[in-house]
Amino acid sequence: MKRFLALALLLAACSQKKPIVVGSKNFTESVILGEIVARKLESAGCTVDRRMNMGGTFVCDSAMTSGALDTYVEYSGTALEAILKQPKADVAAAYAKRGLHWGPPLGFNNTFAMIVRRDDAQRIPLQSISDLAKVAAQFRPGFGYEFVERPDGWNGLLAAYGLTFATPPKTMDLGLTYKALASNEVDLIAGNSTDGLIESLGLIALADDRHYFPRYDAAIVYRDDIDRKCSGASKALESLRGTLDDAAMRRLNFEVDGKKRDAAVVAHDALGR
Amino acid sequence: MTAEILRVTGEHMLIVAIAVGVAIVIGIPLGIYCTRNPRAGRVALRVIDAIQTIPSLALFGFLIPVPFIGGIGMRTAIVALILYSLLPIVRNTFVGIRGVDPVVRDAGVALGLTTRQLLFDVELPLAMPSIVAGIRIATVIGIGVATIAAAVGGGGLGTFIFRGVAMVDTRLILAGALPAAALALIADVVLSAVERKMIKG
């Protein structure tokens, strides 16, 4: 009798799928994408452990290589410039060498957008990033911690455009930068091209006339051994290839940032459609 | 980077100095008021106690949407820090004054000191060690809590800490944490010395 029970327990343990840990960075779009990935995996029969709002790029990346995280959504530009520090490399090949799979692109490019208030843009006028030279002496920049530190962020931009700002940038939680811009605490922020709030807050994105920012194609990164935790995992993730374009992503972002809906619910609806 | 560290250290000290300064100006009279009006005083102390229990990041966050004193920037950080600095200062003023030997207070009244003279010539001087201790505690705590200012665009040494966390870069974290620890230590040592000088009898 005892031997039978032990065997049964062992079998049960083996057939138990270990939870796949899905993470996200700590801004709205990343959380929505994390939820989409999580739900897709769940609908494929995997158990998922959610770790949303984990911190920035580097927190997620270290967690991936250490195995604390199994999958999250990253952007090509970020991977090349900030993580790999090899802007010209083949991102998929470079990731493969780290035991990570640079997975299916979701279909949109979320590049950095330098954003100002609409009335400032009309008044000065400002249309492209080069135009910022006109206001570099007065404008107060405000950014999240990553943009200010990353080599492909603020410092790179200043070098590429030959700009010198009189005021050093204020740093704050990324989520607050829109509010800071709208309430006149800062005059320039680094938003994302797919952000939902740009239009609703009366803001405008400046054109990257010197093409400083690379493409940031969103792609699902996952560990090579993910199928060992749940056999349908990689297949489920691959099925998300090309399912979200720029406009769709912007809409989803607005649902959360503008209409204050829950990211998980918005993700659920997106998959259902 | 050194220039930037110096700049944010200056910001940090400014935030703490203004906040503790305002807390002293509000807190000592409030503490005196609490000793004169026991019932109102109890309520006031309980409210200030409750403020202390709010997690610092949450308090900063609550203040962001408040008009005039809120928003994103140094002002919000200073307001939050003022609220946190009140308890040690108010409570220590209250305890310090109540702790004056009742015989001494009785003698003061009987000799013909007015209430005002009693307060300024007897009660406050004798309560000074306690009050300075309260200021010291508020300052040391304030230096730590002020690191959160960076989360709401308030500047200060927290800037480096948050950047270091985002980049998983220990060097950046230390660039913020070490000066903050040093400031706290210096403040503690200096104010303890002042406290000791205040003890007379």
Add this chain to the structure above:
Amino acid sequence: MSSSIELRGIEVDSILRGISLRIEAGESVAFVGRSGAGKTTSLRLINGLVKPTRGDVLIDDVPLARTDLVALRRRSGYIIQGSGLFPHRTVYDNVATVPRLLGWDEAKIKSAANEVMSRIAMPLERFGARYPRSLSGGEQQRVGIARAMVANPSMLLCDEPFGALDPIVRRELQETFRELRSDATIVFVTHDLVEAMRVAQRVVLFDDGRIVSDTPSADFPKQQLPLVRQFVAAASLPS
């Protein structure tokens, strides 16, 4: 310059239940009784530290209710158990307290302080710059006496001033107090009958919130009241 003191029909909560007493200017009176009998409360009525629930207090025939209490207190001396010296001030500054409140110039204060300090055998040159905590209990109380008397008060109110001191020091201070020969009207609260008879000419006995006897000191032990008998026995006075 001394004041007359009168308590008329005084009631204070449940502590004093009908006290009437007149003390003439220049008299020295001891209030004696058991703990809680009401002697300290009665004393504290005189300078307004306690307010009566009923009845009047008159100083120089003027009701207290119509008097500036702060000014009255500056004209009286108050000596308490434990001395109540300001610990953060020197001996000199403590003694100078009332004269400064009265606006005397420093030269006058210095000379008055010198005078009173030498009378309590604690010369200013030696003790003036010291702080109370460096003095013995007896020395502190002497300074307390000096502080109360330096401005020539019209009344001297003493609340068990020697109570916390050892018997030898107590005896010394009783002598010092007597030799000071102040013109002021003196009211001296004590539970020690022998002390009362030493420092005062008249003894008023309190019991349970009322005055039960009021006689010249020498006549006190001769009374037949049971409470008096008890006091006398406890003080081991020859009857």
